[in-house]
Structures are given as C-alpha cells and as structure tokens.
Amino acid sequence: MDWSIVKFGKYKNRTLPQIIFEDADWFFWAYKEGALQKWLPKYEVELIYKRATRIKPKDGCYVKHFLYTDGTSWGFDFIPIDEAEKKLP
Structure with a gap:
C-alpha cells in the first residue's frame, strides 16, 4: 500500500x-x-x-514496551509471562 x-x-x-x-x-x-x-x-x-x-500478545506472553528517555515509544516485543514475573520486585 x-x-x-x-x-x-x-x-x-x-x-x-x-x-x-x-x-x-x-x-x-x-x-x-x-x-x-x-x-x-x-x-x-x-x-x-x-x-x-x-495488538494481542501470543498466548503465554506479555507485551514489553520500549521507551525513549522522553517517554515516546521506541517499539515493543513479546516476552514470556514467566520471564516477566522473574523481574518483579
């Protein structure tokens, strides 16, 4: 297009x-x-x-957003839920 x-x-x-x-x-x-x-x-x-x-994440995944220091979007990626939960405090 x-x-x-x-x-x-x-x-x-x-x-x-x-x-x-x-x-x-x-x-x-x-x-x-x-x-x-x-x-x-x-x-x-x-x-x-x-x-x-x-935009929907694949089953068993979260969407991880990447931001510039000014808060604007740099993009995103899908990460497994278990990997994301390992990084929680």
Whole structure:
C-alpha cells in the first residue's frame, strides 16, 4: 500500500505507519482530536487505528514496551509471562 505523507505538524513528511512506531502517543492524541482525519484519507487513519488497538500478545506472553528517555515509544516485543514475573520486585 502506498501511504499518504503527513504534510503538517511534528511529523511532517512521514507516513502513519512510521509515526505509530515512532510516537504512538502522538498518533492517538491526533486521532482523538480529529487532526488526522481532517488531512489524511480516512481509510488510512482508521486502518492504522484499528491495527494499533488490536495488538494481542501470543498466548503465554506479555507485551514489553520500549521507551525513549522522553517517554515516546521506541517499539515493543513479546516476552514470556514467566520471564516477566522473574523481574518483579
């Protein structure tokens, strides 16, 4: 699929898939405010939103989120539940 390029704001010249992996918080904020639907094709915005809100870990796993020091998302991975529980205090 050829994704539209964002032509405004903090993530100008990026696509929605690039943005959701770089800064999911910004994407969800912009979605809630209606900024994305105003400037980008609605089907692209809704597809990314639908996919981003339906990420499910594999059976027996948790999702581990990686964040930059400023709190923005770096990505995620799946880790086994028993491994995650070993790291609990």
